[in-house]
Amino acid sequence: MSSKTRKNKRKLSRETSQPAEEIKLSDLRRSWISMRTGIRLITVISIALGIFASINLRAGGWGQSLLWGLVFGGSIWLVFFLALTISRLFRKRS
Numbered sequence: 001m002s003s004k005t006r007k008n009k010r011k012l013s014r015e016t017s018q019p020a021e022e023i024k025l026s027d028l029r030r031s032w033i034s035m036r037t038g039i040r041l042i043t044v045i046s047i048a049l050g051i052f053a054s055i056n057l058r059a060g061g062w063g064q065s066l067l068w069g070l071v072f073g074g075s076i077w078l079v080f081f082l083a084l085t086i087s088r089l090f091r092k093r094s
Contacts, residue, residue, distance in 0.1 A: 029091070042080055046073040 033041075050073030057065040 042076060046076040049073050049076060 050069035052069075053072040054065045054069030057068050059065075060068075
């Protein structure tokens with residue numbers, strides 16, 4: 001092992017021996033993306049899933065495939081609003 005490698009190992013051990021930063025609870029509770037961006041993303045995903053399901057379920061006819069597309073697209077919104085409701089119940093609003 002060369003002396004250069006030993007120096008790098010010493011540097012690394014000094015860096016890792018320092019205490020890590022403390023994570024504040026308020027930092028963890030902040031949202032990752034804004035509500036507006038999230039709504040847009042969910043809208044695009046639900047429409048895409050609805051179209052995908054409608055195209056792939058043509059065996060029962062167009063009416064039935066469109067209905068299933070609405071069900072699959074709407075299920076994303078159902079899960080979103082359920083998660084939002086649970087989150088608001090357990091987290092105090094400021």
